[in-house]
Amino acid sequence: MDARPTTPVPPPGCPAHGTGGRVPLYGPEFAADPQAYYSYLRHYGPTAPVELAPGVEATLVTEYSAALQLLQDSASFRKDARRWRAFNEGKVAPDSPVVPLLAYRPNCMFSDGAEHLRLRQAVTDSMARVDSRRLARSTEQVSSYLISQFGSRGSADLLGDYAKQLPLFVFNELFGCPADIGDRVLFGISGMFDGVNAEKAAEVLFGAVGELVALKRSRPGDDVTSWLMQHHAKQTDEEMVQQLSLLLAAGTEPLRNLIGNTLHRLLTHDAYAHGGGLIDEALDDTLWENPPMSNLAPHYPAADMEFAGQRLQAGELVLVSFAAANTSPVLAATRQTGSRAHLAWSAGPHACPSKEPARQIAVTAIESLLNQLPDVELAVPEESLTWRPGPFNRGLAALPSRFTPVEPVRRPAPQARPEPAGRQQGTQPSAKPERAGRWSQFLNWLTR
Numbered sequence: 001m002d003a004r005p006t007t008p009v010p011p012p013g014c015p016a017h018g019t020g021g022r023v024p025l026y027g028p029e030f031a032a033d034p035q036a037y038y039s040y041l042r043h044y045g046p047t048a049p050v051e052l053a054p055g056v057e058a059t060l061v062t063e064y065s066a067a068l069q070l071l072q073d074s075a076s077f078r079k080d081a082r083r084w085r086a087f088n089e090g091k092v093a094p095d096s097p098v099v100p101l102l103a104y105r106p107n108c109m110f111s112d113g114a115e116h117l118r119l120r121q122a123v124t125d126s127m128a129r130v131d132s133r134r135l136a137r138s139t140e141q142v143s144s145y146l147i148s149q150f151g152s153r154g155s156a157d158l159l160g161d162y163a164k165q166l167p168l169f170v171f172n173e174l175f176g177c178p179a180d181i182g183d184r185v186l187f188g189i190s191g192m193f194d195g196v197n198a199e200k201a202a203e204v205l206f207g208a209v210g211e212l213v214a215l216k217r218s219r220p221g222d223d224v225t226s227w228l229m230q231h232h233a234k235q236t237d238e239e240m241v242q243q244l245s246l247l248l249a250a251g252t253e254p255l256r257n258l259i260g261n262t263l264h265r266l267l268t269h270d271a272y273a274h275g276g277g278l279i280d281e282a283l284d285d286t287l288w289e290n291p292p293m294s295n296l297a298p299h300y301p302a303a304d305m306e307f308a309g310q311r312l313q314a315g316e317l318v319l320v321s322f323a324a325a326n327t328s329p330v331l332a333a334t335r336q337t338g339s340r341a342h343l344a345w346s347a348g349p350h351a352c353p354s355k356e357p358a359r360q361i362a363v364t365a366i367e368s369l370l371n372q373l374p375d376v377e378l379a380v381p382e383e384s385l386t387w388r389p390g391p392f393n394r395g396l397a398a399l400p401s402r403f404t405p406v407e408p409v410r411r412p413a414p415q416a417r418p419e420p421a422g423r424q425q426g427t428q429p430s431a432k433p434e435r436a437g438r439w440s441q442f443l444n445w446l447t448r
Ligand code: HEM
Pocket: 108, 109, 110, 120, 123, 246, 247, 248, 250, 251, 252, 254, 255, 258, 287, 291, 292, 293, 296, 297, 298, 322, 343, 344, 345, 346, 349, 350, 351, 352, 353, 354, 355, 357, 358
């Protein structure tokens, strides 16, 4: 029996008019106030019909316990996107903006069963080898470098100048990228997420990651790339490229938004102005109320089935709204202070395998910024801030700030300065920093 209430009527002006009753999760209206959309979607029951981009239909799970049930039932719900019926039937345009994120790739995110276990184990074991003191040091170094680029101005876009850049630099260090490869990784990832010449950017990224794999096969280092390669999962070169590209993409974009959304919260809520532990608290509240990945976890029913009072067909696209599930009104009433039972990292076998390092990078990045710019504040009215459109990620377009200008830190203290990755491989930063890429410039700054 269908437990849904009768189909709700969209409020006047709601763009669900004209999309066959499906609610669009794209465009400026959705970006401006996604929570209004989630409230409306809840009228359908635990799941609702949505459109991710023009012509791309999906069912969205908005209720917390139904979301958990789906995420933990890997027998009924599969991750392999080659099951996506509408895509296979040609109903989704291959150049639709959501295809790059949803289409199948041979990595742990799109695999099931034994193959998933093998590929995921390689990721979890390699990420577990990241030394937290080294990670804190490299995050602080990158933070100081980025602040040295804008500190004397007394103003900065904390998104574009800081939150967006920092994860990319930290990842280059973690993955042991020498100067020239690191420059292309930064260029490729930024281009792919900015959507500017995305095809060219993806080509540059995959080329650079391929070279990194070849380099580490011949000269392994003390880095995630080499650990992944040495893992008993025995990944082929092709698998290595796919897994590394997944780690880069799945890591840097949500990290940028976790840092950005938490900074936004700290700068706009007086409640965090006093007392220790405020960053951790603001970060947890962000994960509950404004998670960096808002709607994702694409799954495909293995067979026609009944789920949460709704008929689902084999191979139809079902997503989980982490943002809606976390803010379910029933949950809000019972949420304990300090609880981390939110779904911002997802749950079940495909939950984020890197939440500890991700959390550490975000907290260190924010702590270091607030220590260096103690009076930083928003430079524009909060209402004028805009959020990037799109159904999957939740992130600001910019976060303009002002602060008392600071002298640029010339370079980090010697004890806080491990050999940068470029030097470990015996690869010199570019001799001409003015013509070098951003990673080369950082390596030059570090070793000046
Ligand atoms: C060090 C940074 C990070 C790395 C390397 C990383 C890596 C990954 C990988 C490899 C997966 C796929 C796991 C699988 O399918 O078995 C994943 C999933 C996920 N990650 Fe992370 N991640 C990072 C940071 C974050 C952050 C900051 C967030 C947001 C709070 C996040 C949220 C998620 C979510 C929600 C999923 C499930 C996505 C889905 O099923 O579609 N991750 N992550």
